[in-house]
Amino acid sequence: MKYIITSECVNCGECVDVCPVSAIIDGEEHYFITDACICCGKCVEVCPVEAIHINNKK
Numbered sequence: 001m002k003y004i005i006t007s008e009c010v011n012c013g014e015c016v017d018v019c020p021v022s023a024i025i026d027g028e029e030h031y032f033i034t035d036a037c038i039c040c041g042k043c044v045e046v047c048p049v050e051a052i053h054i055n056n057k058k
């Protein structure tokens, strides 16, 4: 299980500041969550547009 950021992201950067393991980086089109993610869920709480979701496929 891993969190993912969808294209709904408006690049506000709020999630970057709350991530305890610095797993969120600025991607080309929108922010991106790397494999360093420990699935704490903090970024989900601060995202103003609900662009962060759990990816259940893996």
Ligand code: SF4
Binding pocket: 003, 018, 019, 020, 021, 022, 023, 024, 033, 036, 037, 038, 039, 040, 041, 042, 043, 044
């Ligand atoms: S779930 Fe937690 S560890 Fe994963 S990207 Fe969000 S804030 Fe960072």
Ligand code: SF4
Binding pocket: 005, 008, 009, 010, 011, 012, 013, 014, 015, 016, 031, 046, 047, 048, 049, 050, 051, 052
């Ligand atoms: S908080 Fe949401 S909208 Fe803002 S950069 Fe993160 S994923 Fe994108």
